[in-house]
Amino acid sequence: MAAIQEYKCPCCGGAIVFDSGLQKMKCPYCDTEFEMDTLASYDDELKNEQADDMSWEHAAGGEWQDGERSALRSYVCKSCGGEIACDENTAAASCPFCGNPVVMMKNFSGTLKPDYVIPFRLDKKAAKAAFRKRCEGKRLLPKVFTEQSRINEIKGVYVPFWLFYARANVNMRYKATKVRTWSDRKYHYTETKYYSVSRGGSMKFERIPVDGSVKMPDDLMESIEPFDFTKAVEFQTAYLAGYLADKYDVDSEQSIDRANERIKKSAEKAFDETVEGYTAVMKESSSVKLKNSKVKYALFPVWILNIAWNGGQYLFAINGQSGKIAGDLPLDKAAYKKWLFGLTGLIGAALYALFFFIWLM
DSSP, rough: OOOOOOOBTTOOOOOEEEEETTTTTTTTOOOOOOOOHHEEEEEEHEEEEOOOOOOOOOOOOOOOTTTTGGGEEEEOOOOTTEEEEEETOOOOOTTTTTTTEEEEEEEESSSBBBBBBBBOOHHHHHHHHHHHHHTTTTTSSSGGOOOHHTTTOOEEEEEEEEEEEEEEEEEEEEEEEEEEEEESOOOOOEEEEEEEEEEEEEEEEEEEEEEEOOTTTTHHHHOOOOOOOGGGOOGGGGGTTEEEEEOOOSOOOTTHHHHHHHHHHHHHHHHHHTSSSEEEEEEEEEEEEEEEEEEEEOOOEEEEEEETTTTTEEEEEEEEETEEOOOOOOOEEEHHHHHHHHHHHHHHHHHHHHHHHHOOO
């Protein structure tokens, strides 16, 4: 099928055509005229525009060596299906994702060994303190969230992450305007100039993280970023001692779309910020091509607390390095109604006293 090229008017967005009488391009909707030379460079840009190319090579993780799996055990939660791995000395009293008991299964069955692990720096005491601080001053928070017995259930979990590396070649095109106004004794004038703005260049991306656990919401994990990768070390099973390790159930290929979305948004934002000095700017097209792409597999430290209340599950995550916390705290509606009723009563009493005082006056 032959390709069809349509020129858009930068003023109104309508399709512009060649006017044989004027020997110019003209928009039939707003009557804006364009010199042919003006559109020559624009035509070259349209011909050279390319679609996104964001494919990846997969070489994340390594093969387990002899004896490395023997010290690992796997636990599967019969309620939510979450599978977690830990060392042979770790016992899991409850699932960190849904709070239900887990049972010991066969040896760890992961197909890939992590390339890196970031060890925990925040201990359990500090993690509990971070959660209590999050709850401070929230009078309408259900009491179950501040009970010491519940907070004690917080667990350290190594969450699987895929780390994406690439160089992105980016080409952007914008429609921009500059508006100038002035007046004389008779009239007010407005001058609008239209521009086609292009940007191109390359950006290097390293360790774009995408969590490999279907049980961990992506937005929750991204909310506790960043992790300090300078503290990462080559993976050793010894780092799992005393902690749980979630086994990945979203592989690197399934994580590509999320990685591409993060890279594309970051690249476009960086180039958008270079288009300055115009009254208005509208993005017309963008192209992102990835080069030298690769993927690595790592475990990141996260403290997880799951609290069940009023028929719902509330999952909180704390960065095991920085203590940054994410998760939604609910409102106790019964406590809120009592508080609102009491506040209404106080206001009513105050108004009554004020009215009585005025009446006495």
